[in-house]
Amino acid sequence: MSRKRVVVTGMGVFSPGGAGKELFWNVLKCGQSFISPIKRFDTSGYRTRIAATIDENMVPAVNSKTDPNLWDLTASIALIAVKEALNDAGWEEPPREAALVLGSAVAGIVSLDHQFENFYTRGGRFVMPYTVPRIMLNAPAALISIELGIHGPMYMLGTACSSSSQAIGLGHRLIATGLARQCIVGGTECPVSPGHLQAWDRLRALSKDNETPWRACRPFSRNRSGLVLGEGAAGLLLEERDAALSRGARVYGEILGYASNSDAREILQPSTQSQKDCIESALQDAGRAGVCPDYISAHGTATVDGDRKETEAIKACFGQGAAGIAVSGTKSMTGHTLGASGAISLVATLLAMRDGILPPTANLEERDPECDLDYVANVSRPGNISLALVNSFGFGGCNAVLVVGP
CATH class of the missing domain: 3.40.47.10 (Thiolase/Chalcone synthase)
Structure with missing residues (x-):
């Protein structure tokens, strides 16, 4: 079916x-x-x-x-x-x-x-x-x-x-x-x-x-x-x-795919491999396996290990293509709303898609050599989004990724 x-x-x-x-x-x-x-x-x-x-x-x-x-x-x-x-x-x-x-x-x-x-x-x-x-x-x-x-x-x-x-x-x-x-x-x-x-x-x-x-x-x-x-x-x-x-509804975007997995490893330390697997599974579920998104709403909580491992996971998924993906860490402005953060990030992503504006990662003051992607530093910029990811990686090794498009 x-x-x-x-x-x-x-x-x-x-x-x-x-x-x-x-x-x-x-x-x-x-x-x-x-x-x-x-x-x-x-x-x-x-x-x-x-x-x-x-x-x-x-x-x-x-x-x-x-x-x-x-x-x-x-x-x-x-x-x-x-x-x-x-x-x-x-x-x-x-x-x-x-x-x-x-x-x-x-x-x-x-x-x-x-x-x-x-x-x-x-x-x-x-x-x-x-x-x-x-x-x-x-x-x-x-x-x-x-x-x-x-x-x-x-x-x-x-x-x-x-x-x-x-x-x-x-x-x-x-x-x-x-x-x-x-x-x-x-x-x-x-x-x-x-x-x-x-x-x-x-x-x-x-x-x-x-x-x-x-x-x-x-x-x-x-x-x-x-x-x-x-x-x-x-x-x-x-x-x-x-x-x-x-019924003539306005459509903000389509949920193209979703995946979830578990680290089965440690309760507090994230797993690069599990995050990579979750991203790839979500893209496969969306029928976009191997496709680089235009934009990623990162989990990005500003912890030393968490940000580094999320960056590693994105690079492991997309290889050289990762450098061309815009990545925003909007928790720099909202704070970490824990269980609500994925939904809040999805709203921001769909509004970014609607307006053609990529929200920034605020307070990106010093480049970290281990976090070397395009994080839309400090100020928003124009950008068309045809494919986006929303990453959510929780304590207990609970990972979820949403794939959205126009």
């Missing part, structure tokens, strides 16, 4: 700048940064005091059919992003039988951290009664289903930093195989809490450039000093191509 073609017809983003994919895109293509000092809690005594955080006062209250206290910030911003995506796709009423697949690494961690603090400092009776629904991994998907009346199958994937790319890949598969006609996909993450920030700091993975937060995240730069946590959500509507065109 021939595989159905899958297109993206709507997109939405909630970033630290607020709601709206165009607001988000304007920041990226101008090479600006969402990273700033953390104001959510007192960071005195922390070695890292910066992140790309969402101001909770900017998030409108959920006009919920249930008690609004049920929902963590992670769920609220996911709902806003998905609503924008559906409106963007021209659906006046949500497609009730659509599938729903989201990704998140640590959904509800802010609520969990807060309630642990209540328990250990004040006692059990001060733990919020709604803690369990607020910290459930599937809470963001549940809120969207309840608020919008989505009755199709619901999945919430948690595979660390590849979570939302896996969600998009699964959504693609559901439509391609005829199990769904529409699928709401995306990712959401709000990981900046006192305990979680400290945990990342103890891992020695975070940048400590607190005095200059806008330049703290420097993917592929020789003087890179670690990642910066970020928050945000992205929602996309996937549709079967013929059905979308028959």
Whole structure:
């Protein structure tokens, strides 16, 4: 049976700048940064005091059919992003039988951290009664289903930093195989809490450039000093191509292929070979085996080993052709949104394709001889994209690559 073609017809983003994919895109293509000092809690005594955080006062209250206290910030911003995506796709009423697949690494961690603090400092009776629904991994998907009346199958994937790319890949598969006609996909993450920030700091993975937060995240730069946590959500509507065109939908791009694999090696150290294999499998799935893409949205977290190994994987895949591929590390501006990062990167890639503008890798200050590709350094530039990859490589050796075209 021939595989159905899958297109993206709507997109939405909630970033630290607020709601709206165009607001988000304007920041990226101008090479600006969402990273700033953390104001959510007192960071005195922390070695890292910066992140790309969402101001909770900017998030409108959920006009919920249930008690609004049920929902963590992670769920609220996911709902806003998905609503924008559906409106963007021209659906006046949500497609009730659509599938729903989201990704998140640590959904509800802010609520969990807060309630642990209540328990250990004040006692059990001060733990919020709604803690369990607020910290459930599937809470963001549940809120969207309840608020919008989505009755199709619901999945919430948690595979660390590849979570939302896996969600998009699964959504693609559901439509391609005829199990769904529409699928709401995306990712959401709000990981900046006192305990979680400290945990990342103890891992020695975070940048400590607190005095200059806008330049703290420097993917592929020789003087890179670690990642910066970020928050945000992205929602996309996937549709079967013929059905979308028959209703006159605008198409941002086509999901041509997807692949996922596991390192089966170490929990924290990435594998060049597994990343190479995943990229090649995704291109084969897309029917583009051996073809060099025009553009790669890199995982690019600004860790020393991670950036080097991703560069090695790209060069191993494409040989001399790798030098002609534009590669962007947009986490330099968004921070690392963990499980939401793949979906956010896909939105940026499709907007780059729409506008013919390649977003930059900000803060690329010193060339690293081991990271020697074209990283669209510091400023965006014109560029036509006919084939693009979105790389997501997560802790635990969870890898996912999406292949997209116009």
